[in-house]
Amino acid sequence: MKRFYTLRARGFIVLLMLIFSACTNQTAEDFVSSIPDPKKIDGGYVSNPDNLISTGAVSDINTQLSALDQAGKAQVAVVLLHSIGDKDSRQFAHELFNHWGIGNKETNNGLLILMVEDARKIVFETGLGLEGDLPDVICFRIQQEYMVPRMKENNYDAAFIDGVRSVVSVMNNGNYQYQFDKFAPSNDDHSLIDPVTVDLTNTPMPTAPVAPQGIISNNSNSSVQDDTPMVDGGDMASAGTVEYAPGELTQQYDDASSYTGGEIEEPFFFGAFFMLIGTAILLRAVFGGKAPSKTDASKEPVSLKDLPNKYFRPRFFGNIAVHGTVIVLAFVCIKFFKWHLGFFAAWGLYYVAWTLLMHIAFAFTAICIATANRTAEPHQRWWNYAYGNVGLKIAAYMFPIPGLFLYKKYVDSQMNKYRNVQYNCPNCYHPMDKLEESEEDAYLEHGRQVEERIKSVDYDVWLCSTCKHVLTLAYNNMYSAACSCPSCHHYTFEMKSDVVTRSATEDHSGSGYRVYTCAACSNSKRYNYTIPRKSSSSSSSGSSSSSSSSSSSSWGGGSSGGGGASSSW
Numbered sequence: 001m002k003r004f005y006t007l008r009a010r011g012f013i014v015l016l017m018l019i020f021s022a023c024t025n026q027t028a029e030d031f032v033s034s035i036p037d038p039k040k041i042d043g044g045y046v047s048n049p050d051n052l053i054s055t056g057a058v059s060d061i062n063t064q065l066s067a068l069d070q071a072g073k074a075q076v077a078v079v080l081l082h083s084i085g086d087k088d089s090r091q092f093a094h095e096l097f098n099h100w101g102i103g104n105k106e107t108n109n110g111l112l113i114l115m116v117e118d119a120r121k122i123v124f125e126t127g128l129g130l131e132g133d134l135p136d137v138i139c140f141r142i143q144q145e146y147m148v149p150r151m152k153e154n155n156y157d158a159a160f161i162d163g164v165r166s167v168v169s170v171m172n173n174g175n176y177q178y179q180f181d182k183f184a185p186s187n188d189d190h191s192l193i194d195p196v197t198v199d200l201t202n203t204p205m206p207t208a209p210v211a212p213q214g215i216i217s218n219n220s221n222s223s224v225q226d227d228t229p230m231v232d233g234g235d236m237a238s239a240g241t242v243e244y245a246p247g248e249l250t251q252q253y254d255d256a257s258s259y260t261g262g263e264i265e266e267p268f269f270f271g272a273f274f275m276l277i278g279t280a281i282l283l284r285a286v287f288g289g290k291a292p293s294k295t296d297a298s299k300e301p302v303s304l305k306d307l308p309n310k311y312f313r314p315r316f317f318g319n320i321a322v323h324g325t326v327i328v329l330a331f332v333c334i335k336f337f338k339w340h341l342g343f344f345a346a347w348g349l350y351y352v353a354w355t356l357l358m359h360i361a362f363a364f365t366a367i368c369i370a371t372a373n374r375t376a377e378p379h380q381r382w383w384n385y386a387y388g389n390v391g392l393k394i395a396a397y398m399f400p401i402p403g404l405f406l407y408k409k410y411v412d413s414q415m416n417k418y419r420n421v422q423y424n425c426p427n428c429y430h431p432m433d434k435l436e437e438s439e440e441d442a443y444l445e446h447g448r449q450v451e452e453r454i455k456s457v458d459y460d461v462w463l464c465s466t467c468k469h470v471l472t473l474a475y476n477n478m479y480s481a482a483c484s485c486p487s488c489h490h491y492t493f494e495m496k497s498d499v500v501t502r503s504a505t506e507d508h509s510g511s512g513y514r515v516y517t518c519a520a521c522s523n524s525k526r527y528n529y530t531i532p533r534k535s536s537s538s539s540s541s542g543s544s545s546s547s548s549s550s551s552s553s554s555w556g557g558g559s560s561g562g563g564g565a566s567s568s569w
Contacts (some may be wrong), residue, residue, distance in 0.1 A: 032092070032099050035079065038528050039100075039554050044122070045069070050082040051116060061164050063267050063342050073171040074130060075103045075556055076111045078160060083118040092116075093125040094560050103127040103558025109556040111167065115156070120569050122147055128561030134170055139565035140175050142166045151569045161340075195253040262334035264341045264490065271346025272326070272331040283318045286391035286440045295464040300514065301483035301493060304456060304476055310359050310387035311368040325353035362407060365389065379473050382418040385411055386478055393479075423471060425464035432471060447490040447520040454519055456482035456491040483516065487523035494519060504531040 021269045037046040045065040046058045067075045077100065084092050093114045103110020108127035114120050124139040146166050150159035169178035228303065287310030314321065329349045333339040341349075369388045373381045389411050396408035409413065423432045440461045451457035455477055461472040470480055483492040495516045499535030511532030 004389075008131065012203070028410050031084070031087070031097050031371055035081070035096060037100060038077070045077055047077070049077045050080065050117075052080040052115070053081065053156045053160055059159055059344065060161050060340065060342060063265065064164050067266065068168050068171060072104070072109075074109045074111055074134075075558065076164070076167060077102045077115045077555070078164065080115045080156070080160070081117065084116050089114065089116050089119055089121040089123050090125075090564075090566055093123040093564075094562070097098050097125045097560040101557040101559065103129065103556050105557035108558045110556070110563060111464075111564075112161070113167075114152075114562075115160075119152075121566060122151065122569070123566040124564040125560055126563040127558050129324060129558075130501060131563045133174075134167070134434045136563055136565050137171060138176050139563075140567065142170075143565060143567040143568065148567055148569045196385075209210075217256055250313075250342070260454075262338040262340050268330075268346045269340045269345035271343040272350075273345060275326075275350040276323070279319055279322050279350070279354070280363050283314060286358070286395050287313055287315075287318070288390055298527075300529070301486070301516065303483050304478055304480040304491060306386070307390060307478070309365065309390045310384070311365045312388075315362065316359070318357060318361075319372065321351045322350070322357055325356060326350055328352065338523070350397075355401070357397045358399045359406055362389070362392065362395065362404060366407070378418040378421040382415050382475065385415045385418070386476065390478060419460065419475060423462050425467060425469050428464065429466060430466045430469045432464045432469075435461045436464055443472065447488055447492065448472075450492050450520040451482075454480075454482060454492060454494070456480040485518040485523055486525070487518060488521040490518070490520045492518050492520040493523070501529070502531075506534050509533045532568070 024540065036047050037301035038047050042403065044062045045056070046053075046061050048058055061078055063107050065078070068120050069075045071130065079096065093112055094112070097110065097112045097159055101110075102112055108129035111130055112125040113122070114125065122143050124134075124143065126134055133406075142163055147159040147163040150162065151158070166176045166178055176346050177260045288306060298530075315470050319480070326346075329352060330341060333341060333345075333349075339345070372384050372388075376384060389408075390410060392404075396404045422436075424430065425432050435443070440452075443461045443463075444459060447485075448457070448459055450558045452459060456477045457480075462477065463469075463472070464471075478496045479496065480491065482491045482493055482554045485494040493516050495514050496517045499515075500510060500512040502511045504561060511528065512531060515524065515526050
């Protein structure tokens with residue numbers, strides 16, 4: 001009976017162990033599955049759930065890795081975690097690599113870069129297809145030269161930006177030292193402290209330097225501390241070892257790093273291309289286009305909102321000024337601040353250039369208006385402000401700092417001041433009375449009443465109570481779509497229809513016409529226009545962009561080859 005209970009107890013213990021093991025495995029699998037997959041979130045390459053690096057660094061890394069992936073050279077995932085509990089970093093990296101399926105399924109060109117902050121570990125896990133281009137020793141050197149020194153400074157942004165750039169350099173140029181080609185490591189440096197052992201027996205060494213004399217050992221019992229960097233994949237029992245001190249290679253480059261400069265990256269030019277188009281549109285929206293023709297009646301009329309600025313129309317000069325300013329700003333950022341300029345940097349530089357141009361333009365306009373208003377009467381002063389600040393509202397809201405928004409407030413106050421100034425009767429010199437809106441219609445002709453109804457022009461009527469003299473003043477609405485009617489000359493000429501008679505293709509241009517009708521005198525006129533031919537690139541760009549976006553929504557189905565390296569800091 002006693003033996004029976006003993007057997008039952010042993011069986012119960014075994015059953016508990018099996019259940020605990022299954023729960024542990026399930027927990028490990030659940031933890032791997034809980035890591036946010038950037039491909040499923042935004043199509044990117046960086047999983048940063050604990051916000052260990054900035055959004056700017058994430059954007060920079062995504063830009064570099066996207067180009068590498070689209071070129072078919074490597075698919076790289078970057079994961080930054082504060083903690084993975086008591087799990088082994090290398091084993092966790094291996095499981096996460098295979099769970100996501102990083103790299104192309106056929107070529108297995110995947111790479112996982114994992115950082116575990118509380119364990120102070122950085123791990124590279126490579127697919128089998130990358131082990132020739134990115135052997136274990138190169139992975140280790142990238143960690144030691146570009147990442148570990150920055151991590152010791154808690155500068156994770158620089159660590160990962162430089163580390164990823166080194167990986168990209170290996171895949172594109174075969175050299176991980178992307179910025180130190182002229183500063184190769186010295187073979188005479190013996191400043192080794194706290195050495196760590198790196199196994200190179202089974203690792204190809206295409207760019208490995210000759211080891212300094214006195215640090216080669218054939219002792220198979222060389223000990224390796226648990227918290228030191230180790231290149232995985234070698235046989236320690238039969239290998240010669242080369243000893244490196246943490247940061248040894250980076251120390252040799254302390255002086256050389258001062259030569260590091262900024263650069264313009266390829267995405268910068270894509271951003272600049274969009275801004276090239278945006279600049280032309282913005283200048284047209286703020287300052288208006290070409291002045292309307294007063295002699296050619298066949299040309300389509302210009303609405304009030306499209307009238308050009310009275311004093312400043314930069315046009316071609318404005319484009320040159322903006323792009324030239326961006327070139328100067330880019331040079332300063334690269335030369336003196338050593339920035340790496342990408343897609344959003346292009347937008348930022350153009351915004352600064354636009355801000356400068358807008359402030360200079362409206363400062364010039366303010367001087368012109370002040371000069372013209374010295375001898376002008378109040379109504380003409382209002383008109384000078386209105387026609388001299390066309391587009392100010394758009395500019396003030398887009399570029400308010402440092403002073404454009406305040407200038408708009410000043411202009412509004414001046415226009416209100418000159419509109420409500422007291423007028424004296426030109427006949428008897430007595431003060432005149434400004435009529436209410438409900439009283440004005442009796443003194444306005446039909447065309448002016450229509451202008452007020454469609455809100456293209458607002459009229460103020462002043463009446464002399466002594467001699468009954470009437471003074472009517474017009475205040476145009478500079479945001480109205482109405483045009484001046486060629487027949488009655490009121491701002492009541494509006495577009496009623498826009499008809500395309502022939503669509504444009506890649507082979508020929510198109511055509512159409514717009515019909516304008518006057519709300520005051522019923523005059524109607526048709527204006528023909530031409531639609532430019534479509535470019536061949538515009539139709540193909542849509543399909544190419546959609547294919548690239550769809551391909552970035554998941555990893556390629558690759559698997560880990562077990563290679564790579566890990567380092568501590």
